Amino acid sequence: MTENSTRAIGVAILGMGNVGTEVVRILTDNAADLTARVGAPMEIRGVAVRDLGKPRGIDPALLTDKPEDLVAREDVDIVVELMGGIDPPRMLIREALQSGKSVVTANKALLADYTGELATAAATAKVDLYFEAAVAGAIPVIRPLMQSLAGDTVTKVAGIVNGTTNFILSAMDADGSDYNETLAEAGRLGYAEADPTADVEGYDAAAKAAILASIAFHSRVTALNVYREGISNITAHDLASAKALDCTVKLLSICERIVAEDGTQRISARVYPALVPLEHPLAAVNGAFNAVVVEAENAGRLMFYGQGAGGAPTASAVLGDLVMAARNKVHGGRGPLESTYASLPIAPMGDVRTRYYVSMRVADKPGVLSTVAGEFSSRNISISTVRQEGAGEDARLVVVTHRAPDAALSETVAALEKMDSVLSVSSVLRLEGTNE
């Protein structure tokens, strides 16, 4: 297509759930504005749905339950994939790209594992593959990382990118409630799905961490490379202890560039619930909101904040990508694709230097503190604070360490669990967002 063409840009939409419905609505309601921004009208050629019988409030002639036919149509220039899951989206997107169509997708699970294959197909066909909506909903994160920071060296990305777990942890922090009752409440309010595993066990956050790490460090990182712990073991007691330390608990997706003393670089990508000091900007991100902090050598610390989920906010991100892809179809050119030239290896979790918070029930007798402290110092781990809580049968020790290799910390915890004077290690959490 040549510059100043006024031929309409044909759009195929795969999936009409919350996000798809909003995308169709905005394309219809804002058609005049969108046409002016693209330089040509965008026309919906069809919408692929699973159940043709369900009333959708759009022209039924647009609906199809054969997404592969829709993707194959010659009058489709851009495919918007909002079905979710690996198959059939993987195959549909690949076919779209191979036939010269640009693709916009919000499918984080697919991207976390198959960005490489899809980006190669897009590069070969010289078309766009955009996925701003896959991480942090309406918040621009992918484009700033790929484009605005293209001349900088990103050192760390740390984000709250899962609304369900942040809703649960915020509620537990606010009212001292239990994990299970809060999860049930989140389900009733529509913040947690019937099977909440992907959210509460950190799989969703890990997929997003893989996408963020790949872009930030110009390397291929997949979900399998991401160390992952969920929030289902977090207790009301953990939140209370966090509060006593002027912290709260957040499920963080962390991507870090680890530079060894000899200059060798590795990537750490990890997801776990961590203590975060109240003065850290991520501590104030509550409810279903998302935020991503990016640290770069020259830019310093940047924060991006907003709505990380929901039909309209996610549709906003999809539409931004769609307008850019359509603009490129009209004016030529295309946006940057995956860049993996750096090929940095993944550091195992054991090598990552973190801080630990360890809460344990101990025998209330002289010498316990010294024995416990000995387990840390024998592994060269420096203790930041020790707090003794309760007495008698309720005696507890709360230890916060300085930074040390995660393997040494977890070995120490294993050793503590075997000690006679330690009745049980009730909680182990990492501490993030401090300067020490």
Next chain:
Amino acid sequence: MTENSTRAIGVAILGMGNVGTEVVRILTDNAADLTARVGAPMEIRGVAVRDLGKPRGIDPALLTDKPEDLVAREDVDIVVELMGGIDPPRMLIREALQSGKSVVTANKALLADYTGELATAAATAKVDLYFEAAVAGAIPVIRPLMQSLAGDTVTKVAGIVNGTTNFILSAMDADGSDYNETLAEAGRLGYAEADPTADVEGYDAAAKAAILASIAFHSRVTALNVYREGISNITAHDLASAKALDCTVKLLSICERIVAEDGTQRISARVYPALVPLEHPLAAVNGAFNAVVVEAENAGRLMFYGQGAGGAPTASAVLGDLVMAARNKVHGGRGPLESTYASLPIAPMGDVRTRYYVSMRVADKPGVLSTVAGEFSSRNISISTVRQEGAGEDARLVVVTHRAPDAALSETVAALEKMDSVLSVSSVLRLEGTNE
């Protein structure tokens, strides 16, 4: 140039102050990474400086005091303008664009008035004109507004985009100090220039508001369209009063889409110091940091936070633009330019609905409150709170209104100033960031 060309991309840098020096450093230090990201090496063809004699730590053969010759060189593909001021940058950028060179600039004063002319030249020559560094330093704001939100309808942009004034107001808030002594301190610490007028009188913030409003509302907005008040009249008493109302004072750049009942749309762009409630995200942005809150119909409220000034952070934004412009030179295509199709008119300040905080010294006698309240109600302005402070000669009334047209509010203040029972109106500030 064709795809996969490995010819180097020639870069001319105009100006070698704080930002220019950092841009040269990063281009040199990160050459390998930048080459991988662009798809070809970027080579500095020359750096234009005012004083050739000053030692710069780079090959003196690269230096020139004739920027026009550098811009005219055939082996220059991209011009990075970091001189500041209107002339000669305006002419130099125009010539660069007209000869097919892409341009990256951080020149907010120039862009606030001449984006139209420059964007037209860029569109005609089919090259890029990027200026992420012109607003809020390292923080990606221009690209998210132009691209990520390209499919949404922005309703409001409100930002702290001037580091000098935010440093001064934060310090006054923290220690109760006076405006003049804080300004002097800011000068000593390098946060205020010898002539601080452009910062403290809001000219810098107004230029940035014009740029933001133009992009957010797809209309031409220049600095002259921006209503502007500076911070030089802000007193320690204002900060104390703000605190009593659970607020702080911030110099805000506000761009708002005003929709009348009949659907007619207008733009308001304005800069003034305003009370901001402590729970609003902008209230916590302190020191030389910047932050921009964007509200859009579908995305909801987004916030972008980071370092708004300084050599390295601003250079990070310049480099992001430079890599994108170079990438487009290698791969073809170009980024979006100014879009002014909406052509929304500017609403005069008097029509804008705001809230006022009015602090006045009053005669300590019965009936004063009722007479004062009468002046508000006669202009159909509803009062939110009235607080009486002190007694006798120090008697004060502090009135906070609900939203009303700014003209009616300022008329009321003028009337209050003429009342016998009002000894003086000591302070008038707008209140922003509330839902009422």
